Amino acid sequence: MQAITKGSLKMDGNGIIQVPQPTPKPGDLLIEIAASGVNRLDLHRLNTGANDLILGVEVAGIVLENHSTDPRFIPGTRVYGIVQTGGYAQQVCLPADQALIMPASMNYVEAAAIAENYLTGYQALIWLANLQEGETVLIHAGSSGVGLAAIQLAKSLKHAKVIATASARKHTACYAAGADLVIDYQTTDFAAAVLAFDTHGADVILDFIGAAYFHQNLQCAAIDGRYILISTLSGSQVEQFDLRQIADKRLSLIGTLLSPRSDAYKAQLVQAFTADTTLLFADGHLKPVIDSTFDFANTKAALEYMAANQNIGKIVLTH
């Protein structure tokens, strides 16, 4: 008879229901979850009625069983990482090659706040944009989870000059994360502000906004600039686009989304990220910004709070 554990299968109603215990495959770790990160993908899945799966893509916890051949993950090891589904639960299976080991100085709430934001930021800045030492980076939505992670990563890994955009009340968080200049996009033409700060323009742009920022992004991009398009929150319809802006500046416009990538890709990303960041997390140069924690029983309230869009930093569920 299959063991039963708790999970949040359907969020329409009281939230927590009984689900079967997950069944590890070869290569998996079975994890007892201590904290789960809350992500927009969860909201999206909830709103689009993906009710046949357990929500939650980001977890931190302790290894119960190691079904991989990697001897580092003995039971009791504290780990964190991204799962395809099932992160809002007591237990989950995490492929060992996508698991990150928690430094001793890190707690579970912090660990549950890292993987999605920092892996997305790392992939965009290092793998896709190939950020070089001392380059100028423009990070839109600088106070978002990925935004704050990207500011820290650009500073810590490449000593970049970091410019962020954010609404006025979120500027402090961006500066605290290491931004050199924060622009209030509600009152300021950010392209002009970027060029005033650095006439060379932005070597790398991380954008989540889309159509509303498209022309200004092209305007303030540097020669050989890399414009990474992670999301299109403002909409995606661009009017009147001159391809010579791409050609003349030799720009790269690169669309990306981490979630649908293959397991093999994610495993490689985790290995590269671990090699580059473990010491920086241990010594505090990289430190996730936590907005708030909710008890697992209040998962629904946590998602409603995220939907209200008032958080600065990560929302985390604790068990």
Added chain:
Amino acid sequence: MQAITKGSLKMDGNGIIQVPQPTPKPGDLLIEIAASGVNRLDLHRLNTGANDLILGVEVAGIVLENHSTDPRFIPGTRVYGIVQTGGYAQQVCLPADQALIMPASMNYVEAAAIAENYLTGYQALIWLANLQEGETVLIHAGSSGVGLAAIQLAKSLKHAKVIATASARKHTACYAAGADLVIDYQTTDFAAAVLAFDTHGADVILDFIGAAYFHQNLQCAAIDGRYILISTLSGSQVEQFDLRQIADKRLSLIGTLLSPRSDAYKAQLVQAFTADTTLLFADGHLKPVIDSTFDFANTKAALEYMAANQNIGKIVLTH
């Protein structure tokens, strides 16, 4: 007193004039030119009145003096390569780190037909698009100089499935260069034809056409596709464009132009190209397509012929 040699400083009139002998700098080779490639850049410079420089960016010839520290370039060595200016002349200075040594099987006309087209194609396919073994490549203007070079390179270096577009009378040349499918863009929707040939779509697109092909290129690009924009011959104004096409397929739209790159970049490109292609040129897997040769005294006629756009393959001046 400075020595005098022949060069084509101004093309308005009789063409050939007397110019000072070039003065080598440290690192240069002084070359006696045997053949010069004719390029669109020459036409462009002529038409925009860049009359203070000697036309010609592509040469093959023999080393007269080696002012570099590279012992391979002893006087008498047959070399070819790209210069910033001064290629339509009896002598020119070529930086040694951008010079390629001619295999014994190669003649000067062939050598003068290689550098611009093959380096552009190599840079686009290998450096920018990171073409992988067996991928599907769509090469527009397949019968152009760069197009034919790119077809050969994609086949020889990566065994790619190569689709080209060209007008009907130029299909034979594309197939001879190795294309698996050639599409008549004047009668056929190329995006539909690409997807009919490979439902997966094109992993890599090399485009010289610009706005007129933009939407179809996005339509037939594969997931994780790389769309390299080398020129915008049809114009560059795109009326409307949905950024989700970039985001959903995780496309990279990459603008490039080789000529204005730094000498250091070009030197690195030449080294990588040499390592990857020397044997393929020597054994005939890579072989430039020559349309016609003109005597140096008829430079003006050669440029008029290029402007008429009827050539298939390279136009070369011989001395």
